[in-house]
Amino acid sequence: MNRQNGAQRPYDVVLFGATGFVGALTAGHLAAHAPAGCRWAVAGRDRAKLERLRERLTAVDPRCAGLPLLHGDADDAHSLRELAESTHVVATTVGPYVWYGEQLVAACAEAGTDYADLTGEAEFVDRMYLRHDARARETGARIVHACGFDSVPHDLGVYFTVRQLPRDVPLTIDGFVRSNAVFSGGTFASALTAMGRGPRMLRAARERGLHEPRLVARRARAPLGTPHFSPETGAWALPLPTLDPQVVRRSARLLAHYGPDFRYRHFASVKHLPVALGGTAALAALLGAAQIPAARSWLMDRYAPGRGPDAERRRRSWFTVRFVGEGGGHRVFTEVSGGDPGYDETAKMLAQSALCLALDELPSTSGQVTTAVAMGDALLGRLRAAGLRFRVAAAR
Numbered sequence: 001m002n003r004q005n006g007a008q009r010p011y012d013v014v015l016f017g018a019t020g021f022v023g024a025l026t027a028g029h030l031a032a033h034a035p036a037g038c039r040w041a042v043a044g045r046d047r048a049k050l051e052r053l054r055e056r057l058t059a060v061d062p063r064c065a066g067l068p069l070l071h072g073d074a075d076d077a078h079s080l081r082e083l084a085e086s087t088h089v090v091a092t093t094v095g096p097y098v099w100y101g102e103q104l105v106a107a108c109a110e111a112g113t114d115y116a117d118l119t120g121e122a123e124f125v126d127r128m129y130l131r132h133d134a135r136a137r138e139t140g141a142r143i144v145h146a147c148g149f150d151s152v153p154h155d156l157g158v159y160f161t162v163r164q165l166p167r168d169v170p171l172t173i174d175g176f177v178r179s180n181a182v183f184s185g186g187t188f189a190s191a192l193t194a195m196g197r198g199p200r201m202l203r204a205a206r207e208r209g210l211h212e213p214r215l216v217a218r219r220a221r222a223p224l225g226t227p228h229f230s231p232e233t234g235a236w237a238l239p240l241p242t243l244d245p246q247v248v249r250r251s252a253r254l255l256a257h258y259g260p261d262f263r264y265r266h267f268a269s270v271k272h273l274p275v276a277l278g279g280t281a282a283l284a285a286l287l288g289a290a291q292i293p294a295a296r297s298w299l300m301d302r303y304a305p306g307r308g309p310d311a312e313r314r315r316r317s318w319f320t321v322r323f324v325g326e327g328g329g330h331r332v333f334t335e336v337s338g339g340d341p342g343y344d345e346t347a348k349m350l351a352q353s354a355l356c357l358a359l360d361e362l363p364s365t366s367g368q369v370t371t372a373v374a375m376g377d378a379l380l381g382r383l384r385a386a387g388l389r390f391r392v393a394a395a396r
Contacts, residue, residue, distance in 0.1 A: 019052075031067075043070040120146060144371060152371055154266065166328035239266070345388065
């Protein structure tokens with residue numbers, strides 16, 4: 001269990017934002033998979049919505065009839081403080097995090113409460129490191145961002161791949177992402193928000209770089225890479241400037257078994273060149289529109305947060321991330337795969353991350369850490385048991 005006032009805290013896990021699209025899926029996974037004796041609760045600002053969620057969960061599992069409902073409002077620091085002090089772990093789906101996330105991070109850092117979220121917003125992660133990492137280290141809180149498709153399959157996929165390679169040698173790993181999934185309104189809003197804050201994101205990254213401790217006698221890099229045809233995957237590889245490679249780089253900085261000189265590159269894998277070119281053009285157009293506040297607002301209104309693909313569409317969705325790792329004269333091909341990445345599997349990843357932080361024997365860490373650093377083998381085992389596939393495809 002967590003370090004702070006263990007016997008005095010009434011809950012092991014509190015899910016904040018439980019009535020949103022991904023929040024409700026996460027609550028469903030907790031209802032189905034939280035072990036007997038795990039004390040968990042759901043939190044949000046609308047009591048009526050929480051009650052309706054509890055009714056839906058109870059229809060599936062009658063044990064949820066007594067599920068505690070807690071008040072929490074992203075704009076109310078007092079309610080977030082009470083929330084953080086009541087539990088060992090807070091898992092939150094309330095985004096865009098750069099707008100709604102900081103007060104909860106601050107409350108958890110102050111209370112020594114572990115924190116897990118679904119952010120893919122690089123600026124938010126960097127700002128939280130600058131403002132709250134030091135206090136979290138003092139209180140023992142583990143602040144773990146990106147506990148969904150951003151960035152668990154990539155962070156733990158690289159962690160798994162490194163385990164297949166020799167130790168104490170330079171390592172290079174490339175990741176190639178494929179999926180047929182669609183996104184929800186909340187994901188779209190977070191992506192547009194991040195695209196519209198490019199200069200602020202770069203400033204936050206530079207400022208973080210000035211404050212992070214420098215590595216001694218080791219290197220860990222995540223360069224952008226260039227578009228190319230990948231013979232290993234038989235597809236076009238397009239660089240993905242997402243949060244994922246930076247999360248991998250931070251894991252490599254803190255885990256010595258990634259070797260003395262580590263490099264990771266992150267790509268989208270696209271089978272057909274016209275599709276690759278069309279996708280690149282569409283992304284460029286969206287990026288341009290995101291710079292104009294009126295256009296950004298119009299786009300968000302077209303696909304509002306709280307909406308997402310229905311169960312049938314999610315059932316047909318899938319993802320794979322293939323990794324090519326090299327080091328010490330060895331080469332290995334690994335793969336992480338699963339179902340609908342943005343919602344069903346993301347809910348699974350967040351719920352299992354929260355349970356892992358609350359219940360498992362873990363390395364002694366604190367401050368802002370990654371999933372690989374904070375949970376490593378324990379979370380890898382949980383996710384495999386929950387249906388995600390981590391496998392070695394080939395090695396030589």
